[in-house]
Amino acid sequence: xxxxxxxxxxxxxxxxxxxxxxxxxxxxxxxxxxxxxxxxxxxxxxxxxxxxxxxxxxxxxxxxxxxxxxxxxxxxxxxxxxxxxxxxxxxxxxxxxxxxxxxxxxxxxxxxxxxxxxxxxxxxxxxxxxxxxxxxxxxxxxxxxxxxxxxxxxxxxxxxxxxxxxxxxxxxxxxxxxxxxxxxxxxxxxxxxxxxxxxxxxxxxxxxxxxxxxxxxxxxxxxxxxxxxxxxxxxxxxxxxxxxxxxxxxxxxxxxxxxxxxxxxxxxxxxxxxxxxxxxxxxxxxxxxxxxxxxxxxxxxxxxxxxxxxxxxxxxxxxxxxxxxxxxxxxxxxxxxxxxxxxxxxxxxxxxxxxxxxxxxxxxxxxxxxxxxxxxxxxxxxxxxxxxxxxxxxxxxxxxxxxxxxxxxxxxxxxxxxxxxxxxxxxxxxxxxxxxxxxxxxxxxxxxxxxxxxxxxxxxxxxxxxxxxxxxxxxxxxxxxxxxxxxxxxxxxxxxxxxxxxxxxxxxxxxxxxxxxxxxxxxxxxxxxxxxxxxxxxxxxxxxxxxxxxxxxxxxxxxxxxxxxxxxxxxxxxxxxxxxxxxxxxxxxxxxxxxxxxxxxxxxxxxxxxxxxxxxxxxxxxxxxxxxxxxxxxxxxxxxxxxxxxxxxxxxxxxxxxxxxxxxxxxxxxxxxxxxxxxxxxxxxxxxxxxxxxxxxxxxxxxxxxxxxxxxxxxxxxxxxxxxxxxxxxxxxxxxxxxxxxxxxxxxxxxxxxxxxxxxxxxxxxxxxxxxxxxxxxxxxxxxxxxxxxxxxxxxxxxxxxxxxxxxxxx
Numbered sequence: 180x181x182x183x184x185x186x187x188x189x190x191x192x193x194x195x196x197x198x199x200x201x202x203x204x205x206x207x208x209x210x211x212x213x214x215x216x217x218x219x220x221x222x223x224x225x226x227x228x229x230x231x232x233x234x235x236x237x238x239x240x241x242x243x244x245x246x247x248x249x250x251x252x253x254x255x256x257x258x259x260x261x262x263x264x265x266x267x268x269x270x271x272x273x274x275x276x277x278x279x280x281x282x283x284x285x286x287x288x289x290x291x292x293x294x295x296x297x298x299x300x301x302x303x304x305x306x307x308x309x310x311x312x313x314x315x316x317x318x319x320x321x322x323x324x325x326x327x328x329x330x331x332x333x334x335x336x337x338x339x340x341x342x343x344x345x346x347x348x349x350x351x352x353x354x355x356x357x358x359x360x361x362x363x364x365x366x367x368x369x370x371x372x373x374x375x376x377x378x379x380x381x382x383x384x385x386x387x388x389x390x391x392x393x394x395x396x397x398x399x400x401x402x403x404x405x406x407x408x409x410x411x412x413x414x415x416x417x418x419x420x421x422x423x424x425x426x427x428x429x430x431x432x433x434x435x436x437x438x439x440x441x442x443x444x445x446x447x448x449x450x451x452x453x454x455x456x457x458x459x460x461x462x463x464x465x466x467x468x469x470x471x472x473x474x475x476x477x478x479x480x481x482x483x484x485x486x487x488x489x490x491x492x493x494x495x496x497x498x499x500x501x502x503x504x505x506x507x508x509x510x511x512x513x514x515x516x517x518x519x520x521x522x523x524x525x526x527x528x529x530x531x532x533x534x535x536x537x538x539x540x541x542x543x544x545x546x547x548x549x550x551x552x553x554x555x556x557x558x559x560x561x562x563x564x565x566x567x568x569x570x571x572x573x574x575x576x577x578x579x580x581x582x583x584x585x586x587x588x589x590x591x592x593x594x595x596x597x598x599x600x601x602x603x604x605x606x607x608x609x610x611x612x613x614x615x616x617x618x619x620x621x622x623x624x625x626x627x628x629x630x631x632x633x634x635x636x637x638x639x640x641x642x643x644x645x646x647x648x649x650x651x652x653x654x655x656x657x658x659x660x661x662x663x664x665x666x667x668x669x670x671x672x673x674x675x676x677x678x679x680x681x682x683x684x685x686x687x688x689x690x691x692x693x694x695x696x697x698x699x700x701x702x703x704x705x706x707x708x709x710x711x712x713x714x715x716x717x718x719x720x721x722x723x724x725x726x727x728x729x730x731x732x733x734x735x736x737x738x739x740x741x742x743x744x745x746x747x748x749x750x751x752x753x754x755x756x757x758x759x760x761x762x763x764x765x766x767x768x769x770x771x772x773x774x775x776x777x778x779x780x781x782x783x784x785x786x787x788x789x790x791x792x793x794x795x796x797x798x799x800x801x802x803x804x805x806x807x808x809x810x811x812x813x814x815x816x817x818x819x820x821x822x823x824x825x826x827x828x829x830x831x832x833x834x835x836x837x838x839x840x841x842x843x844x845x846x847x848x849x850x851x852x853x854x855x856x857x858x859x860x861x862x863x864x865x866x867x868x869x870x871x872x873x874x875x876x877x878x879x880x881x882x883x884x885x886x887x888x889x890x891x892x893x894x895x896x897x898x899x900x901x902x903x904x905x906x907x908x909x910x911x912x913x914x915x916x917x918x919x920x921x922x923x924x925x926x927x928x929x930x931x932x933x934x935x936x937x938x939x940x941x942x943x944x945x946x947x948x949x950x951x952x953x954x955x956x957x958x959x960x961x962x963x964x965x966x967x968x969x970x971x972x973x974x975x976x977x978x979x980x981x982x983x984x985x986x987x988x989x990x
Contacts, residue, residue: 251350251370251372260729260776260778260784260786261729261776263661263663263719263721263729263731263733263774264352264353264354264719264731264733264774265352265353265354265772265774265786265788265790265825266350266351266352266353267289267291267350267351267353267827267841268348268349268350268351269285269288269289269348269349269351270347270348270349271345271346271347271348271374273288274343274346274349275385275397275985275987276905276935276947276949277907277933277935278387278933278949278951279343280342280343280395280415280417281339281340281341281342281343282294282304282326282339282340282369283296283339283340285349285351285369286909287884287907287909287931287933288841288884288886288907288909289351289841289884290841290842290843290882290883290884290909290911291306291307291351291353291825291841291843291845291882292304292305292306292351292369293305293306293308293310293877293878294339295313295877295960295961296339296340296468296960297468297470297961297963297975298467298468298515298548298550299337299340299463299515299517299546300318300335300336300337300517300546300548300565300567302336302337302339302340303322303336304322304324304326304336304339304369305323305324305366305877306324306351306353306354306366306367307353307354307366307367307790307792307821307823307843307845307847307878308821308845308847308875308877308878309323309324309365309366309367309792309794309821309847310322310323310324310366310367311323311324311336312798312799312800312813312918313800313875313876313877313916313917313918317743317744317745317746317812317813318567318569318599318639318641318743318745318746319641319673319675319742319743319744319745319746319763319813320336320742320798320813321739321740321741321742321798322334322336322364323364323365323366323367323739323766324364324366324367324368324369325356325360325362325364325367325368325369326338326339326368326369326371327360327368327369327370327371328371328373329371329372329373329455329457329523329525330523330525330536330538330575331521331523331538331540331542331573332360332362332540332573332595333542334362334542334569334571334595334597335519335544335569337517337519337544337546338519338544339369340463341437341439341461341463341519342415342417342437342439342461343371343415344373344397344413344414344415344439344440344441344459344461345373345374345397345399345411345413345415345441346371346372346373346374347372347373347374347375348371348372349369349370349371349372350368350369350370350372351367351368351369351370352367352368352369352370353367353788353790353825354366354367354733354735354770354772354790354792355367355715355717355735355737355768355770355792356368358649358650358651358665358666358667358715358716358717359589359591359649359651359665362573362593362595362645363645363647363667363669363715363737363738363739363740365737365738365739365766365768365794373413373441373443374399374401374411374413375411375443375445375455376401376409376410376411376443376444376445376455377401377402377409377411378402378403378406378409379401379402380401380402380403381400381401381402381989381990382398382399382400382401382989382990383397383398383399383987383988383989383990384396384397384398384987384988385397385398385985385986385987385988386985386986386987387983387984387985387986388983388984389419389949389981389982389983389984390981390982390983391419391420391422391981392418392419392420393417393418393419393420393435393981393983394416394417394418394419395415395416395417395418396414396415396416397413397414397415397416398413398414399411399412399413399414400412404444407446407447407448408444408445408446408447409444409445409447410442410443410444410445411442411443411445412440412441412442412443413440413441413442414439414440414441415437415438415439415440416437416438416439417435417436417437418434418435418436418437419434419435420434421433421434421466421467422434422505422976422978422979423469423471423505423506423507423976424505424506424507425506425507425508425509425513426498426506426507426508427507427508427509427510427556430466431466432466432467432468432469432507432509432513433465433466433467433468433469433513434465434466434467435465436463436464436465436466437461437462437463437465438461438462438463439459439460439461439462440459440460440461441457441458441459441460442457442458442459443455443456443457443458444456444457451528451529451530452526452527452528452529453526453527454524454525454526454527455524455525455526456522456523456524457522457523457524457525458520458521458522458523459520459521460518460519460520461518461519461520462517462518463515463516463517463518464516465514465515465516466513466514467513467514467515468513468515468975469507469509469513469550469551469554470554470963470973470974470975471499471502471504471505471506471507471554471973471974471975471976472497472499472500472502472507472554472555472971472973473500473502473959473962473972473973473974474500474923474971474972475487475500475969475970475971475972476859476860476921476923476970476972477860477970478859478860478861478862478863478864478968478969478970479860479861479862479863479864480862480863480968480969480970481619481863483619483620484619484620484863484968484969485969485970486969486970486971489615489616489969492615492620493557493612493615493616495555495556495557497555497556498556502959502973502974502976503957503976505976505979507554507555507556508555508556509551509554509555509556510551510556510557510558510561511549511550511551511560511561511562511563512549512551513549513550513551514547514548514549514550515548516546516547516548517544517545517546517547518543518544518545519542519543519544519545520542520543521540521541521542521543522540522541523538523539523540523541524537524538524539524540525537525538525539530580532578532580533578533579533580533581533588534578534579534580535576535577535578536575536576536577536578536579537574537575537576538573538574538575538576539573539574540571540572540573540574541570541571541572542570542571542573543568543569543570543571544567544568544569545567545568545569545602546565546566546567546568546569547564547566548563548564548565548566549562549563549564550563550564551563552607552966553616553965553966553967554965554971554973555965555971557610557612557616558610558611558612558613559609559610559612559613559616559617559966559967560607560608560609560610560613560966561608561609561610562606562607562608562634563606563607564605564606564607565601565605565606565607565637565746566601566602566604566605567599567600567601567602567605568599568600568601568602569597569598569599570597570598571595571596571597571598572594572595572596572597573593573594573595573596574593574594574595575591575592575593575594576591576592576593577589577590577591577592578590578591585654585655585656586652586653586654586655587652587653588650588651588652588653589650589651590649590650590651591648591649591650592646592647592648592649593645593646593647593649594645594646595643595644595645595646596642596643596644596645597642597643597644598640598641598642598643599639599640599641599642599745600639600640600641601637601638601639601640604636604637604638605635605636605637605639605746606634606635606636606637607634607635607700608632608633608634608635608683609630609631609632609633609634609684609699609700610630610631610632611628611631613630613631613633613699614626614627614629614630614631616967616969617630617699617967618630618695618698618699622695626685626692626695628684628685629684629685629692629695629696630684630685630696630699631683631684631685632683632684633681633682633683633684633685633696633699633700634681634682634683634684634700635679635680635681635682635700635702636679636680636682637677637678637679637680637746637747638676638677638678638679638680639675639676639677639678639745639746640675640676641673641674641675641676641743641745642673642674643671643672643673644671644672644673645669645670645671645672645740646669646670647667647668647669647670648667648668649665649666649667649668650665650666650667651663651664651665651666652664652665658723659722659723659724660720660721660722660723661720661721661722662718662719662720662721663717663718663719663720663721664716664717664718664719665716665717665718666714666715666716667714667715667716668712668713668714669712669713669714669715669738669740670710670711670712671710671711671712671740671741672708672709672710672711673707673708673709673710673740673741673743673762674706674707674708674709675705675706675707675743675744675745675761676706677703677704677705677706677745677747677761678703678704679701679702679703679704679747680702681696681700681701681702684696701750703747703748703750703756704756705748705756705758705761706758706761707743707758707761707762709741709743709762711740711741711765713738713740713765715735715736715737715738716735716736717733717734717735717736717737717770718733718734719731719732719733720732720733727777727778727779728775728776728777728778729775729776729777730773730774730775730776731772731773731774731775731776732772732773732774733770733771733772733773734769734770734771735768735769735770735772736767736768736769736770737768737770738765738766738767738768739765739766739768739798740765741762741763741764741765742762742763742765742798742813743761743762743763743813744760744761744762744763744812744813746812747812748760748761748812749812760812760814763798763813763814763815764796764815765796766794766795766796766797766798767794767795767796768792768793768794769792769793769794770790770791770792770793771790771791771792772788772789772790772791773788773789773790774786774787774788774789775787775788780830782830782831782832783828783829783830783831784827784828784829784830785826785828786826786827786828787824787825787826788824788825789823789824789825790821790822790823790825791820791821791822792820792821792822793818793819793820793850794818794819794820795817795818796815796816796817796818797815797816797817797818797819797849797852798813798814798815798816799813799814799815799816799852799855799918800812800813800814800918801813801814801855801856801918816849816851816852816855817850817851817852817853818849818850818851818852819847819848819849819850819852819875820847820848820850821845821846821847821875821878822845822846822847823843823844823845823846824843824844825841825842825843825844826840826841826842826843827839827840827841827842828840828841835889835890835891836887836888836889836890837887837888838885838886838887839884839885839886839887840883840884840885840886841883841884841885842881842882842883842884843881843882843883844880844881845878845879845880845882846878846880847874847875847878848872848873848874848875849870849871849872849873849874849875850871850872851871852869852870852871852873853867853869853871854867854869855867855868855869855870855918855919856868856918856919857919858917858919858920858921858922858924859917859921859923859924859964859970859972860921860922860923860970862968862970863968868919870919870920873919873920874915874920875915876914876915876916876917876918876920877914877915877916878914878915879911879912879913879914879928880912881910881911881912881928882909882910882911882912883909883910883911884907884908884909884910885907885908886905886906886907886908887905887906888903888904888905889903889904889905890902890903890904890939893938895938895940895946898940898941898942899940899941899942900938900939900940900941900942901938901939901941902937902938903935903936903937903938903939903947904934904935904936905934905935905936906932906933906934907932907933907934908930908931908932908933909930909931909933910928910929910930910931911928911929912928913925913926913927913928914926914928916959916961916962916963917962917963917964921964923962923972924962924963924964924972925962926958926959926960926961926962927958927959929956929958929977930956931951931952931953931956931958931977932952932953932954933949933950933951933952933953934949934950934953935947935948935949935950936948936949937985943988943989943990944986944987944988944989945985945986945987945988946984946985946986946987947984947985948982948983948984949982949983949984949985950980950981950982951978951980951981951982952977952978952979952980952981953980954980955979955980956977957976957977958976958977959974959975959976959977960975960976960977961974961975962974962975
């Protein structure tokens, strides 16, 4: 199962890591001469930079003095405990120590973050259960959670599957962020700050080896080019064998194969102006991703239309009905290739009226997949390759400053353009078992070969243009009371041109046979052009009770812009495309929140937040389970509500022992959704159901994480340092894994334990052993109904126990 394959990219990774070591003597000499740590530029931090706080690599906030933690969540440098919004901070050392090298693993540290992905394109970051429709592949989806890296908005959710490169700090902002961030985000934001070029020479290297053929190499080099220009070059490479074994091809799938590089140039023009040019390129070449058979649900269809009889007629048995045997027999290639990269130019100018910041960026994303959409070894859907090519341009200009001692402001403008095209086509093709699986037996018997080779090619072009003017004031009415109003005016214009052609299958003039073919795949063409404007805003009252207690209350009104259906729409009663479904109404969000941030004891924090979010015209997934292979599409649910209570706390017990904990109770439900798609078990029954009062998908009522580190001074091989041991625990209760709740698609709750044990040398080197999923817990990332409406459902098992060793050094 754990075959070694495709090592060329990681040979490159090791080579670059060794190159960093080769360059190390110069850096070692610089450190021996007493040089400063190469974590930040020598120039004063601007409003876009995060101050570099010293850290010893323990838990996110517990690892350092709380007063040292500076965030830019509100586009200004502020101390974490004084920011009147709920924000979680994870520093780069903790990310590295816990193996949290992408957003999927970040969710184990921050329980209010949910990340779901069946492949990079079909990915979603949710915060508090909101952000993107659960389980829907559609390039017209607007993201409710914004991913920003050094101030640049990454529009495609596939970016969340990429490795973090040279991260300094990640801030997770919960709730609407519509008045300060470039792209309007209705559910929250993930704000990633990378390490900056430094005028002090330095280099970092990290090498990791583990079971399942896991190899990861990271390296970065920084230093001056001239007395005004500094550079930083960073690299990351990750490879792991697959965790699913294909018994048909005798090969493992769902592996990792990632390479990424990021380069930066910092130009200190003078004491008031600095400019940073950054470029990055990431490539993924995994053999993945597939799900495995998890079970069969009874449906309302006749017995001969349900899985057991279909499989018997086709003489088929899957390799296992236990998903945790991790076996598949898919008969189509599995490929999830993507390339993502871009260039940005960030300029900061300290003027007499404030700091003027400009962020210009161009980015691209190319997606080249191959999937087996039936997830089993029968030739049902033999080809599924929905390629995509995205390009985006963005420009943000903002000014932050003080009007007087008790009144400051941030104002700005933002422009964004995105195009997404099929490149060259999206293709789906049916095989010889499709007719028996997707049609009634009587229809299949009368029409041999009806669907053999029957397929579709889709030609899709879509474009989005967005513009916004935004601003926020902060008025200190007294030494203790502040009021923070903000407004944002948004404009969005979107268009789509969709054309779907069919080919192959039985060539016939019989209208009944044509009707059967078209019930599976049908030609379709439509165009849509829509624009929308809205005004969003928020007002926050913040009150400092004393030196260690800060409180806040927020009301926010926000919008998620109009959506597009770029993968087909249902037909109307006349059999024509329902073009009114090509666009989806914007979401209307109303949000209330109160919170308290406290430091009851030196080195101890305890923060609480209570919130209620209501969304009208919620953009949800809809799919007609009675049609075999129709993809889901985007539609509006009347109203949903999410409310909850959150806690996060940290404690430095003494210089040897630190703890952190975070917990969330989240209650999400459809307040009104009267025409929802039926659940899996009602396939063959009603076409729509009323699920008002049912729970939203992807939300665990209870979720939490807790961890700690113990360390003590010692020696290893005659070198001074500290021994340490750490444990991180994350847990969540069960959640619905279907847009309409189904008793068969509820994911049971689970608890994961991750541990590490090692030594940190005083001369900036670490060596430690780690284990993830210590108890080898069997758990699902998600469950989903297999296409065809037979009752078969599949699952995506979480990673089994993994372990390894990491070596890290800074010079």
